[in-house]
Structure formats: C-alpha cells, structure tokens
Amino acid sequence: MFLQQLINGLTVGSVYALIAIGYTMVYGILEFINFAHGEIYMLGAYLGIIAIGLLTAMGLGNSSAFLLLAFAFIFAMVFCAFYGVTIERLAYRPLRRAPRLAPLLSALGVSIFLQNFVMVTQGTRNKVFPQLFAQNGFDLGNAKITYIQIMILVTSILLMVGLTLFVNKTKMGKAMRATSQDQKMAYLVGIDVNRVISVTFLIGSALGAAAGVMVALYYGLVNFHIGYTAGLKAFTAAVLGGIGNIPGAMLGGIILGLVESLGAGYLSSEYKDAYAFIILVLLLIFRPQGILGERLKERS
Amino acid sequence: MKKSLIILCAFLIGGLISNCQQKKENLTKIGVCAPLTGDQAKMGNDILNGVKLAVEEWNTKGGILGQRIEIATGDDRHDPKEAISVAHKMVNEGVIGVIGHFNSSCSIPASFVYHDASIPQISPASTNPQLTSQGFKNVFRTCGRDDQQGSIGAEFVINELRKKRIAVLHDKTTYGQGLADEFKKNIGKSNRASIVAYEGIVQGSGDYKAVLTKLKSRRPEVVYFGGVYPEGGLLVKQMRELGMKAIFVSGDGVIDPEFLRIAGDAALGTFLSFGPSVKEIPHARHFIESYEEKYGEIGPYSVYAYDAANILLSSIQSAGSTDGEKISEAIHNIRHEGALGTIQFNANGDVLVAPYIFWVVKKIKTEDGKEKLNFVPYT
Numbered sequence: 001m002f003l004q005q006l007i008n009g010l011t012v013g014s015v016y017a018l019i020a021i022g023y024t025m026v027y028g029i030l031e032f033i034n035f036a037h038g039e040i041y042m043l044g045a046y047l048g049i050i051a052i053g054l055l056t057a058m059g060l061g062n063s064s065a066f067l068l069l070a071f072a073f074i075f076a077m078v079f080c081a082f083y084g085v086t087i088e089r090l091a092y093r094p095l096r097r098a099p100r101l102a103p104l105l106s107a108l109g110v111s112i113f114l115q116n117f118v119m120v121t122q123g124t125r126n127k128v129f130p131q132l133f134a135q136n137g138f139d140l141g142n143a144k145i146t147y148i149q150i151m152i153l154v155t156s157i158l159l160m161v162g163l164t165l166f167v168n169k170t171k172m173g174k175a176m177r178a179t180s181q182d183q184k185m186a187y188l189v190g191i192d193v194n195r196v197i198s199v200t201f202l203i204g205s206a207l208g209a210a211a212g213v214m215v216a217l218y219y220g221l222v223n224f225h226i227g228y229t230a231g232l233k234a235f236t237a238a239v240l241g242g243i244g245n246i247p248g249a250m251l252g253g254i255i256l257g258l259v260e261s262l263g264a265g266y267l268s269s270e271y272k273d274a275y276a277f278i279i280l281v282l283l284l285i286f287r288p289q290g291i292l293g294e295r296l297k298e299r300s
Numbered sequence: 301m302k303k304s305l306i307i308l309c310a311f312l313i314g315g316l317i318s319n320c321q322q323k324k325e326n327l328t329k330i331g332v333c334a335p336l337t338g339d340q341a342k343m344g345n346d347i348l349n350g351v352k353l354a355v356e357e358w359n360t361k362g363g364i365l366g367q368r369i370e371i372a373t374g375d376d377r378h379d380p381k382e383a384i385s386v387a388h389k390m391v392n393e394g395v396i397g398v399i400g401h402f403n404s405s406c407s408i409p410a411s412f413v414y415h416d417a418s419i420p421q422i423s424p425a426s427t428n429p430q431l432t433s434q435g436f437k438n439v440f441r442t443c444g445r446d447d448q449q450g451s452i453g454a455e456f457v458i459n460e461l462r463k464k465r466i467a468v469l470h471d472k473t474t475y476g477q478g479l480a481d482e483f484k485k486n487i488g489k490s491n492r493a494s495i496v497a498y499e500g501i502v503q504g505s506g507d508y509k510a511v512l513t514k515l516k517s518r519r520p521e522v523v524y525f526g527g528v529y530p531e532g533g534l535l536v537k538q539m540r541e542l543g544m545k546a547i548f549v550s551g552d553g554v555i556d557p558e559f560l561r562i563a564g565d566a567a568l569g570t571f572l573s574f575g576p577s578v579k580e581i582p583h584a585r586h587f588i589e590s591y592e593e594k595y596g597e598i599g600p601y602s603v604y605a606y607d608a609a610n611i612l613l614s615s616i617q618s619a620g621s622t623d624g625e626k627i628s629e630a631i632h633n634i635r636h637e638g639a640l641g642t643i644q645f646n647a648n649g650d651v652l653v654a655p656y657i658f659w660v661v662k663k664i665k666t667e668d669g670k671e672k673l674n675f676v677p678y679t
Binding site: 001005008009126131219220221261264270273 | 337338339341342472499500501502504505506507508509510511513514516517530533534537541542543558561562564
C-alpha cells in the first residue's frame, strides 16, 4: 500500500509542481501573486478537450493516441501561453507602478472573469475527456502504475528539466534571473524588462496548460471551477518550496502531493484538503521563507 | 464614454420599472429551486423541465383559479448558504408553493424559511430523513427516504449479492453521509457481513486514489458509496485503475447518464438503488411522450418534479385559495394519480409507498448495432 500511495502522491505532486512553477516565476520577477494562474490551468484542460474534438471532427480521431495527445498538449500550451501574455499586457502591465494591492485585485478580477467566461461559453456541465489510453498499466508487486501515470511523471520531469536548462543556460534565462534580482539594474544594463516579463508569463502559462491537459486525461473530468482548488494548492506548494524559487516550487509540489496521498491513506481522507494547509501553517511559523527560499533582504 | 454610461443607467432604471410593473400582473407564481448552474446543473434543469411541462399543461387548460401560472426559478448551486438566500428570494417574490430543492443539504435549511412564511415545499429529490422529521406541516417530498434506501441497499448486498466484506464511502454531504450511515447501520444489524472500512471523501477534489488504495488493502468485496454521480463515476473508474474488483453499489444520486460517460466501461456491473423505471409505469406514458418531445432525454428526477408540480397545483385548485396553510392541508389530503402512480402523503409529508428497486449497468445494443452502456432494472 505504501508504494501505491507513493505513486499516487508523485503523480498528483508533479502536477502541482508544474502549476506552482507559474506562480513562483511571476512572483520571482514581479513580486505579486498571479491569482489568475489557476484559471490558466483550467483553460488548458478545456483546450486539450477542444484539440481532441477538433481532430476527431477532421476525421483524424482514430490516429494513434500519442499523436492526438501531442497535438492536445501543443494546442493547449500555445493557446494558454497566448492567454498568459495577453492577461499580463491588459491587466498587470498598466498597474506595474501602482500600489502592490492593485495588481493583486486585478488578478482576482481576471480569475473571476475567466471562470465565468468558460462557464458561459462551455456550459456548466462536466466535460468528459475522451479516453485515449487503456486503463491498465504495470504491476509493481502489490501496487499498480497506469500508463497515464507514467506519461504524467515523464512529461512533468521533461518539462521541469527543460525549464531548468532554459533558466540556467540560455541568454533569456540569464536575463530572467537578472530581472528577478533587480529590475531597475537589469533595465540599466540593457535588458528588455517588458520582454522578460512577457516570456515569464508565456512559460508559466504553457506549463500550467500542460498540467491542465494531464489532469483532464488522468481524471477524465473537467469543469469550469477546477482552477480554484488546484490554484490554491499550487500556490501552497510554491510557498512551501520558497516562493520565487523554481526548484523550490517543484519540490513543494511533490511534497504536497505526497503529504496529501499519505495523509489520506494512513490518517483520514476526510481531511485530505486540510493536510496541505496544515503543512503550510507549520512552515510559515517555523520557516517562513520556505524550504529552499532565502530570507528576503530588507528593501528600502 | 459618458454617453454610454448614461445609456447604461437608463437601461438599468428602465429594467427596474418594468420589473415593478410585472409584479402587478394577475399571476400565480410557483417556485422551482435547484442547482441550475454548477456541476449538478443537469439535475436541476431536469427538475425545472419537469415542472415546466406540468405548468404548461395547466396553462393550456386555463391556468389556476382563473390566473396564469408562472415559474420563478432559484439557483441554489447546491450550496446550503445559497439555498437560504434563494428561499428568501422566493418568499419575497410571493410564490405560492415551491418545488425543490434537489440536495438534502439545501432543502433542509431552506425548509425553515418556507415554514416561517408557511409556503408549501415539495422536494422531488431530497431523500434525507431529517427533511420531513422536523414537524413542519408544509414540507413534502415525492421521492423516497434514505433510511428506506439504505436498508434496502444493505439487504441487497447481504441477500442478493451475498458478500461479506463491505467498505463504505460517502461525500460528507447531508445526503451522501446520511445514506451511507443508514446503509452501515443496517449492515451492522446483520451478522452475515461486516464493515471493513468507512471513509469520507472531498467533493470535487477529483483524485480519490489515496483513499481507494487504503480501501484496497482491506480487500472489500463491495464498495458502497453515498454521494452523487461526478464522484461516483471517478471513484469506480479509479477503483478499476488500481485493480480493485469489488462490486460498486450506490444510491439514487449516482443514477445519471453522466455517470456512465465519466466512468466508461469501468461502470459495468455497478448496482444502484432507485425508483422503478418510468417506462414501466402505465400512468407515465403521456408524461414520457410530451417530455421527450419538448426536452429530449428524461432525467432521473424529471418525473418526480412533474408529479410534485401537479400535486401542488391540484392542491391549490382544491383548496380554492392561495393561502399556504390551506394548500398544505390539501396536499396532506390528496390522492394523486400521477406519472409515478398513486401518491398519498403520511402525516410527516413522506409518500406512503416508496418503492425502491436495483438497477445494474449493462451494455445494450442500440438501434445502429453499436454497444452502449445503460442502466437496466435488475431482476
């Protein structure tokens, strides 16, 4: 049973991690919580379904599951990246110099707007994601790992490795790190800060969309309010790992998934959602900067 | 910019005025309260359509007490807090009776509001025993009760399925936990089966593998679930993904085509307790034909809502008044021949006969030769 709970926890955790990255990247650079990020994840899930619906309508519904899935991922990630950048342009950039509360409220507004937009255009009923994979998988002793779980784990690891390489090895990555350290200085040495911020939203949203498609595939069920809880959990994961710190968000997500899964398995599943927040409260008391976070320097 | 603002204001004020005028018209209003949006919206709209059909039929016959009947809708979004405010809204709009709500967790708190205003309330779907045990003379339901359903479920598992190791899950709602508890109590009374696990799950969380893994280690032969179809579908699907072979048994909250869509083939062999098939009730033929013509596929609660609306309207007719207390009295005395058969109420406001049968999920051949999952009465 322990191994099975571990597998369950890792699967959910890697999804949390992918969403948490979006929160943490934006926070690292703009120092505000993009509360609309959970909705980007929800949009990703819907776009995944739409992508597969489109292919089916074009008569390609019977091609291999891998191709369908690849298309769903790319479609959702590209669209959501576009959404993310647009939201930044319309709702956050005009408020860049406003008091810190203003973009936060703007983010909440965007979140409510997106949720209702999807509710009105897609309807209130649950959408069922078409089953692309067989439900079976491998037996590992007493435990079972399904193909979808393997796919989720592998995809998340690939995306996270890709992101780490991007941030640490490319010129854009360097510009992002510089901007997150000091926006004004980065601007003075000739970094196009606006572009860096756009790229941040682009990447964060694309990862959120990937998480959305994977969850839609995993549970097979999507509705317009899944972004809320998922966003809250991923935000917790980001704070857990140390907000603003990318490896921290990944670690936080995985820990959160494991805590939830083991808590539900060995204690009681009635309080499954509470475990995440109990951990958060404890952490905020004893290590407010998060597991991998650094203590914030005083800002003048 | 300014101009458009002025126009907007004009529209808003215009809207207010026309609203006021509507109130003066000679109308009899009845309320329909259910989750009309959100993840249980389908159930809510099934109920609304059932009532609409009844109201249209009455209106073509000339309305009631010489007045046209109109429906006031209230969307409680299966949220108890929302249900209270919707109930107040109904009272303020001056409805004469209410059909609703869907969820027990909404019907019960709302019933206080209707009781204070002495407005008759007939729920087509709330099965929690508490609803009609509060001593309210104005509260009724056309469906059965969880204690009846829970004990029939327990009896079925012990005598029909002959299984011994039973796990119980519920969704922590008034309905889900109420049903699960009644089931558990009745299993406990028997010495031929035992409860190996009893757990609550979080509605809307989507991931139930952790709790199912825990269940799996207890090796249950039957998993009984008290809850509604989105979670029911996900649970049975994730059970099969984990390689659990236990039989999935649940109640009327799960019996919906959406359950089959969510669970897919994993739903095969699931047993669900519910009322008898509408198609097998001779009185229901007229209802089936007109409903399908107007609204398409009949939902599980459409007929309960249709009969509830007819009972309410006939009682207003026979009471000859729009006074809530007189109507409630008339409902208590009614002997209604409806689509569900003969309905009479006991002193609590429950139906005298609450027939529950078991349905099983099977693959049936459709007209075009394809196989399709469907609910079939179990015999």
